[in-house]
Amino acid sequence: MPVEASCHCGPVRLIVQAAPSEITECNCSICRRYGVLWAYYPKSAVTFEPAPPATHTYIGMIAR
Template structure:
């Protein structure tokens, strides 16, 4: 199903927003320890297809493990807005938290569950 493009979203206080110019193949809910804790549903794309708007220092960046991904959270309201691949094979990729987009966006795109905790495969 097609959604209206661009897909836009913002943190609770509005300090960080995003615009995704393409429709992701599907919305991804991952069960790894980070994504499960953050409660995110991701829309993946190339960095060139996503624009994040925020003043400098508006987000906190968090990386763990192999430090290939940097998760960004608004310093003011605590909403996790996006991640960006900062090294490794995924460098140049980003994902936005579709839970911050308009209601119904995730359902319109299609929702898949990914086993990032164990098998590194989709569960559906």
């Protein structure tokens, strides 16, 4: 069963084809506040929708 998530502002979704086999619980103040759990996948296992240019401006701002 695919797992879907989205970025904070919503227009970009990511999809992986299977649930993670392992998750990590971070104990920093932000992750604790929001109940965040982390999963790690190889880049080839993740599909992004929509693909760039939806992230072009954001990525450009980070690269500065």
